């Protein structure tokens with residue numbers, strides 16, 4: 118049995134992850150960690166009282182970097198679902214994972230459909246000069262743009278170095294109207310709205326045609342198969358992985 122701790126256990130994702138771990142045949146929910154509620158408050162406190170094999174983190178952008186550094190410095194394997202990590206922070210976590218030979222998997226999105234959306238967007242990228250990303254989330258999401266949008270742009274940038282922004286000099290009458298510029302000059306637009314869970318549309322265009330790739334999460338259960346797959350991988354290996362597509 119893989120002993121699992123869930124950090125952020127009382128959150129929207131954390132609660133779903135606790136149920137999924139409890140329902141699985143090969144995992145045991147060893148500890149719940151959350152700054153809210155009557156459970157362990159920190160990973161350190163939980164690990165000292167109830168050692169576990171893997172911690173799954175679904176907390177918040179301002180907590181995840183310190184949580185992950187603590188784990189890797191103490192050789193505690195970690196699966197990271199929390200988004201908001203910056204490029205230089207991911208680079209440091211990779212170095213710590215390798216130095217300490219401790220498994221670490223970061224996935225901005227654990228749903229198979231969203232991972233396929235990213236992979237298909239990477240495939241499409243080399244055939245189009247124009248591409249923009251619109252991501253739409255519930256209005257309690259703390260970071261923008263989403264980790265999924267950033268990872269999608271990163272994967273598309275591996276297929277094409279630069280995308281065209283428009284086809285003429287542009288003026289923004291309202292600042293931000295054209296979104297934020299990411300890898301390979303891909304524009305990302307973030308929408309926050311009650312009613313959404315997580316959606317993303319990648320729009321490609323060329324003369325006379327528009328090609329759209331869209332994914333909608335209708336229920337947080339869609340992430341659970343990916344989370345459990347990641348836990349099994351991290352429990353067995355000590356490598357650093359950024360993106361679920363690398364273990365599918």
Ligand SMILES: NC(=O)c1ccc[n+]([C@@H]2O[C@H](COP(=O)([O-])OP(=O)(O)OC[C@H]3O[C@@H](n4cnc5c(N)ncnc54)[C@H](O)[C@@H]3O)[C@@H](O)[C@H]2O)c1
Pocket residue numbers: 124125126127128129130131150151152153158159175176177178180197198199200201224225226227228258340
């Ligand atoms: N990778 C994915 O597939 C995926 C999918 C959905 C959401 N997310 C990300 O997961 C994160 C959590 O999302 P959510 O909707 O569950 O948020 P949420 O606000 O509902 O839950 C976060 C929980 O973490 C707890 N928490 C905050 N800081 C903490 C800390 N330092 N230590 C322990 N607990 C702490 C909070 O008390 C809360 O219970 C966000 O970053 C979100 O973007 C990722």
